[in-house]
Amino acid sequence: MKLINPKKVTWLELFYDLIYVVAVSITAHVLAESHGGLISGEAIMKYPLIFIPLWWAWTGFTLYVNRFGQDNLAQRVVYFIQMLFVIIMAAGINIDFESHYLLFMLGYVGIRMSTVFMYVRTWIRSDAAKRRVARYLALSFLTGTLISFSSVLFPGLMKFYVLYLGIFLEIALPLAGRHILRQMPVHHHHLVERYGLATIILLGETILVIVDTIRHHPITLQSGFELLLGFFITVSIWWHYFETSEQVEQTGDGAGHRVIYGHLFTFMSLGIISNVIRYAMSHELALGPFAWLALAGLAMYVLSMAVIFSPLQNKKSLQIFSRLGYNLAALVLCGIILLLLPSILKVYMALTLFFIVHTLIALRRLGKRIQRDANSNGSTFFS
Incomplete structure (x- = not known):
């Protein structure tokens, strides 16, 4: 199958984005919960807490497609699998976030692990330059995702510290490995x-x-x-x-x-x-x-x-x-x-x-x- 044209967004990417926007819209609605003319401090805090994992999940696969995208059956299937996990993630978005946290995390981890799968697949099947970049990103994201998923084992606010520790590592490791990523720069x-x-x-x-x-x-x-x-x-x-x-x-x-x-x-x-x-x-x-x-x-x-x-x-x-x-x-x-x-x-x-x-x-x-x-x-x- 041919590589995705880096100068052209595909219809499948548009479909993928539309599914995500549903989740983003639900997240924004957290701020629409006002009582007595005020937005609660809880709602203000939960808006970024929910939004950042959602943005990072979308960004992760977007960057994979940008670097390694191929219009083949495997990638299309992963797109649809991720859409299902986005729906699950969106179902867990609520002002009462703690009681829906497990559902939210199942969606988030499903998206991240399917992205890791695509990096591993590229790591196994590609030439030396691509293999090195794909291996580095696969291991970085796998480490961060497993840490984030372990947050379901922690009570109260501690779960958010662990979740964001995983996300922080997923952001920091690619930044630290920029000398590796330069071998496959983004389009x-x-x-x-x-x-x-x-x-x-x-x-x-x-x-x-x-x-x-x-x-x-x-x-x-x-x-x-x-x-x-x-x-x-x-x-x-x-x-x-x-x-x-x-x-x-x-x-x-x-x-x-x-x-x-x-x-x-x-x-x-x-x-x-x-x-x-x-x-x-x-x-x-x-x-x-x-x-x-x-x-x-x-x-x-x-x-x-x-x-x-x-x-x-x-x-x-x-x-x-x-x-x-x-x-x-x-x-x-x-x-x-x-x-x-x-x-x-x-x-x-x-x-x-x-x-x-x-x-x-x-x-x-x-x-x-x-x-x-x-x-x-x-x-x-x-x-």
Whole structure:
């Protein structure tokens, strides 16, 4: 069977992502549990606790396909097996996470072990360079997965420490073995395309939240305006994300890691933003918690984008930190404004304005960069 074209996402990958987005949507709904105008500290803590294993399970097989993918029967069967385990994992996502933890872990470990199986298969069947990379990743992920699965034997919060110890090892060992992985680098175009596909599906879920919320509340002039603001936020994110991803070339050592780990926070921010839109239209959250939730979604999105789509090489890393500093300063100003506004509607309006302005500034910066590159290429051509 032929290798998967690294420049093209397959229909099976799209189907796979759609199954995952169901689980992501259920996870985001953890933040939709409010009582007396407040989101409980338990819900806030459980959102990342549930989200990170979900993201890592999806990332693991996505990276396998990126490096070693083949459009053959074995890989297709593993795709479908993983979809079943994602369904099991999603069934274990609940605000009462502890009582559903075993079901969640069975799904998670099933996904990770089937990914390990594919690495072992590649290790056995490939040439020397591929074999070394596949062996290293197979052993790294097997070690981390077994540690994570042993968390079911521990009581209370201890189980989460053990779970995240396994995930930490699975993240740290590939980073420590970058000299090995350079023998089989990721296909950056395919990687950005895969994460972009997941992002656009999550944006579709935000639209679904808008539709679902408006269906359960009276349609008034204000609710129509709130719907419009939610749509503007979604469109701004789409415009900024995809215009930037198409124009910024991912180069330099570590560009793949920026895409992979930066998107954890992008995906989490989209879940938070969908809840901000839900609460803005349902009026179930008090002003203070709503403003903080809005700020968290905005900050997480802006900073993750600054990391992921930085076009700068390592030799200009100081400029990357300068750009992050600029974004942090802007977010501090936005945060002060959001937290001082006197009503939920005004916070919501300000949040929408911030997203629109952020998009316009980014597009203007991109336009200048494209023009500068064009002028530079033209000068080189005629020199």
